[in-house]
Amino acid sequence: MYRTHNCGELCKKDIGKEVILSGWIQKIRNLGSLFFIDIRDYFGITQLIFPKERVNISLGKEFLIKVIGKVVERLSKNYNIYTGEIEILVSHLEILNYSSPIPFSIENKTDGNEEIRMRYRYLDLRRNPIKNNLILRHDIALETRNFLSKNGFLEIETPILINETPEGARSFVVPSRTHVGKFYALSQSPQLFKQLLMIGGIDKYFQIVKCFRDEDARSDRQIEFTQIDCEMSFVEVNDVLIFFEHFVKHLFKKMKNIQLDPFPCISYYDAIKMYGTDSPDIRFDMSFIELNDLVQKKNINFLKEQELVIGIKVTKCNNIHDKINFFLKKIKNKNFLWIQYLLDKTFLYSKQNFMNKEFLKILVKRFQAKPGDLLFISFGKKRKTREILGKIRLEIAHYLNLINYKIFKPLWIIDLPLFEWEEKFKRYKAVHHPFTSPKEEDIHLLEKSPEHIRSKSYDLIINGIEIGGGSIRIHNKNIQNIIFKHLGLSTKEIESKFGFFIKAFEYGTPPHGGIAFGLDRFMNLLEGNDNIKNFIAFPKNNYGQDMMINAPSFLKDEKLKELHLR
Template sequence: MNEIIYRTHNCGELCKKDIGKNVVLSGWIQKLRNLGSITFIDLRDYFGITQLILSKKLKKKNPELGKEFIIKISGIVGERVSKNYKIYTGEIEVFVSQLEILNYSTKPPFLIEDQTDGDEVSRMKYRYLDIRRNPIKNNLKLRHKISLEIRNFLSKNGFLEIETPILINHTPEGARSFVVPSRIHSRKFYSLPQSPQLFKQLLMIGGIDRYFQIVKCFRDEDARSDRQIEFTQIDCEMVFVNVNDILSFFENFIKHIFKEVKNIQLEPFKRISYSDAIKMYGTDTPDIQIDIKFLELKDFFFKRNSFFLKKKEFTMGVSIPNRSHYTCEKINFIIEQIKQKELEIETIFWLKYFPDKTFFSSMNSFMNNEEDLVKYFKANPGDLLFIFYGIKTEKKHKLNQLRLEIIHCLNLIEKRKKTLKPLWIIDFPLLEWNENIQKYKPFHHPFTNPKKEDVHFLEHFPENVRSQSYDLIINGVEIGGGSIRIHNKNIQNLILKHLGLSTKEIQSQFGFFINAFEYGVPPHGGIAFGLDRLISILEGKENIKEFIAFPKNNSGKDLMINAPYFLEKNKLKELNLLL
């Protein structure tokens, strides 16, 4: 019995050296161009496109041919007259001698081309068609390449890949968890993991030296362009390490990924504390591609007895490099743009520090210490200084909005997109007070170790305690985060009690974990990176859905399979969910 041969070559590999060969190709019809005597077909498969030539006679035998039909052809490779050097197969074409339609296609809901006319809703509803397009297909190839590079790098550095459970007990970790009803155990529920946090710590207690996992995690929260309700995490943990050990190792890890995958050489990662990030940028996820940061000025004016400014609760300044040549009209336009954003700034002053070290300022009527001011700013000749006063202390978070508006007004957005600036944010608060529930909440999670020098605050002044934690920020996007974990049972219990948990609740929710502390917990720490975000940063894109094979929309719905959906009554009854 003769076996069916669907192809001798793929649609992306034939070139000039193959001229004269008899070949068999199979794929989808990308385009048809009927010129009367002959018909040109672009045949597409996973690997690329090959141009076919059909005689009038052969086309007449197959009059119904259309886009996205799947065909198998036999023919001879010839040299292409009108060459297309943009594709690998652009110097050849195949003269078709036989054609077989393997499957038919209705008209697609959008163009299956690099530049499609499909909107996001259509593309998600027919995602299997969207995957045929090069942009999505290439994104999935990139995802595979990165995942492979991650596995190779970590494996070579002594990490063991271990799978942790998906069906677990609910534990409070900050976000809402998805729950799964149990049919066998009536009215009991599993929870889907927000992260493998406790299991990877238990692996360290179990004597594993270095663990990693590329793992699915689930959070029942609002989706958006850079967040999905199910997402993929690069999860890592190590024993006998300190903060510097982890930051140094994973800086090299990220540098390796960027270099191997995209040939991008990253500069050394800066490290700044959480408190400094808030002071300078108004956010703990600052984009530092453009060197614009705020400086508190209240002390400066107070010491110089500038009554008009020192009486204000909060006075901030910012130095803009190489902008002293701006006209007063342009500066006033920028100020008006900023005021329209309702950032609760009373007044904005400015000062030009010219290259010849002279000054011109909107504060001339009451300012006589410009030289001291530029020294305090550490400004360079040619800089333009802005001073914002009247910002309320509790509104410091608006500084980030102000900074982004300044960047926008100065037309620095395009420049910002050309560089990659990684940054470690360290020393986050351990706990924060939540007024709504009148309880402390963990800033990250309740298993983060406090800084050694702050432990004495823990019992009576927990809000003053900093943690041994860190986040990696690249261009204003949080790529990953982690901490040194608690390995002291007393500290762990105290933190859980600060969260308002009783001894009984601690035992009920975390008993299995707390019991493990009786058997020797090594100092350990780890980090987790968002794979979807990491890939999007590598490609310079913002929408992580473009790098996920079958993503949810911003409402957490899968438009293709129409999930989530209702369960029938008999299924609800089986799960003991009927009221």
């Protein structure tokens, strides 16, 4: 028998029991006549004590040991852990396995950098922060399955090896040994298959699914990632938003005991207009105020020729102009100015030669500014100006500690454009994916003005991070064919890549729609972390490499020949 109890369950009521424990040595403390060892397993830590003469073997950190002993009351208690009131008076110790010197400390706060911890990931998993993240991931997956199942969703697995389809990112390809010269692609998402499930009469589907995209990895993105993927029949946009708002609120309440407010809903165009981004952080205000009319009316020379003049107000920022100057030096674009409205109702401002007191007072009125407020004004081409001020807005919020990191502010962004123009290839590409339905009122623009079409799409943004996205799908064969052609696909390519899918539309395709949530990114947000690798058991680094198993790697010539690649 390796253990009668685990290392996290013994407490004061167990005093006097004879027990057997097995685990790894966390710490060793030699106090002369007495020897103390902290032994650790998956469940926790227990302190061992025995006279030094009983230790006739050499021990080291991460040795795996088995001990037999008696539970006794601990003199120097540690109330930070469950087992902190007891210790085990050891009568027998056995080494189950030895450990080489460890490359980094197995502690909550380790001295190991990311590279070394990924190389020895199996050791990193022993640390509580990583272990607890994986436990939380399990709990969220379980809660997701229970919630969706109780609401009529059926969990169905879809293929991983599929044909390559134009979904926006590069696909990983897999050569076929038995079909010479042909390749599979690893699925970027279950998109087509979940739509086919709806055509097949499945009412509601979900899957916690691995997806693969051959793109640059980074702290919030991996080349293989996990989605909570969902689809529903006979729904419109509001049906999806209402249900999945309820779903997200349920997870926050269940996992973190956080009650979220109702999710506001704004259009893509309003998000860009108000915040300069389609994923705004609304934990703080500072929405854009347009100033073109004011500039024209007051004939402000250096601004009236600009395509767009907009600004933001930062409240209660008196006497910080020195900090602001330091902050602004980091911004490469110089098409902006700032005005500090001081407590004595005088002004400090950049671009001294272009300001006059009358205009400053008019600006104060437009912004409804109060003494102590700080105004930022950006100008130039519309798109770039909004983009720059959006970044300034976010940087200022971080720099001036305006963000409450303990709160979560979700919102839906709806009505994203159906297409965007790719100048490099002289063609349109889908903003979401090629199967997203246009809004009915915009369908008449399909032939002549596709760039102005709004889609029945929606993204869930929480604290400025895109957590999920989806759309109502096209269920009309003719509209789907027109969309494909706008994306530059010929009739032959449509038939080759999507013939099976278009054919399915001929058999009574129901209206349907869905959404997918990034599980890794959702957990990262929920825990206030800054790296999704901490929530994946065996992640890749930012170059798409597995440092532990040394993947990707070269294949031998024999294998390449077998796959017809030589």
